Amino acid sequence: MGLFGKVGQGLKKTRESLMNTMNSMLRSFGRIDEALFEELEEILIMSDVGTVASSRICARLRESVKEKNITDPAEIRQLLKETVSSMLAGGQTLQLQTKPAVILVIGVNGVGKTTTIGKLAAHLKAQGKKVILGAADTFRAAAIEQLEIWADRAGVDMVKHGQGADPAAVVFDTLSAAKARGADVVICDTAGRLHNKKNLMDELAKISRVINRELPDADKEILLVLDATTGQNAVNQAREFKEAAGITGIVLTKLDGTARGGVVLAIREDLQVPVKFVGVGEGMDDLQPFDPEQFAAGLFDEE
Numbered sequence: 001m002g003l004f005g006k007v008g009q010g011l012k013k014t015r016e017s018l019m020n021t022m023n024s025m026l027r028s029f030g031r032i033d034e035a036l037f038e039e040l041e042e043i044l045i046m047s048d049v050g051t052v053a054s055s056r057i058c059a060r061l062r063e064s065v066k067e068k069n070i071t072d073p074a075e076i077r078q079l080l081k082e083t084v085s086s087m088l089a090g091g092q093t094l095q096l097q098t099k100p101a102v103i104l105v106i107g108v109n110g111v112g113k114t115t116t117i118g119k120l121a122a123h124l125k126a127q128g129k130k131v132i133l134g135a136a137d138t139f140r141a142a143a144i145e146q147l148e149i150w151a152d153r154a155g156v157d158m159v160k161h162g163q164g165a166d167p168a169a170v171v172f173d174t175l176s177a178a179k180a181r182g183a184d185v186v187i188c189d190t191a192g193r194l195h196n197k198k199n200l201m202d203e204l205a206k207i208s209r210v211i212n213r214e215l216p217d218a219d220k221e222i223l224l225v226l227d228a229t230t231g232q233n234a235v236n237q238a239r240e241f242k243e244a245a246g247i248t249g250i251v252l253t254k255l256d257g258t259a260r261g262g263v264v265l266a267i268r269e270d271l272q273v274p275v276k277f278v279g280v281g282e283g284m285d286d287l288q289p290f291d292p293e294q295f296a297a298g299l300f301d302e303e
């Protein structure tokens, strides 16, 4: 595993691509000046950090450099790490105090919703929580089977209906089962694609209404799953779902195998929604609670 742990390992490609360009740029400057910040901003934008976040990072760096009287470009990396870590901090823990609490998992097809639910169920179970899954992606039979495999693997209960069933009815039954069985956390899978986008958003709204009606005082997390390999596309998806579905957090999957890990910053700064978990592989323990400090170290620390 080495120095960086799983997340650092998952960020390897992002770190290498970012550090290669950044180190040679920093070496080409004898001192810190405005041209350096401009080049840095460009490098960040090229690394999927997004224009808003990149310009904010550089603004903060300019301030710290002035404040601390720093002149050596070699010190920029450490400053960047601190800046990014503090920008990403806050709001990353799941709010699941009530019994039961509900997590609704949404996002487009193939981003990793079902896999994330399986990993999350195992994660919460390991914390001593009784978890129950709702197979509310009824669009394809395979989706229900896939979630069932994960439920078995994680050793948790699952509620299902048949293919084509009303997803809101599945959620209703899952909530009832959770109450009857004294579950701590309900996690509901959802379809990523229906006949069209309006359909999908209407469906999610209907599911939300059922949850709010059945458990008005419960803690609810609406987690949007995004695939890091899609870069700016992930940011666009976040924007659409944020408007339609009121998300409380992001799970960013497939950080392993992409150089686009910088997209975490774009999502956080453009949308003001916290990243709560990151996926760094397909295995059960490849979902990690998002740790801003560890993440920043994974981006900017030397191997």
Ligand code: GDP
Residues within 6 Å of the ligand: 107, 108, 109, 110, 111, 112, 113, 114, 115, 116, 192, 225, 253, 254, 255, 256, 257, 278, 279, 280, 281, 282, 286
């Ligand atoms: P869904 O359609 O959103 O439910 O997506 P799935 O959970 O079915 O996942 C789609 C594919 O992405 C599967 O092959 C998963 O194994 C894979 N996947 C999910 N999360 C990760 C991750 O963090 N890393 C990697 N490498 N693959 C992942």
Ligand code: MG
Residues within 6 Å of the ligand: 113, 114, 115, 137, 143, 189
């Ligand atoms: Mg799925």
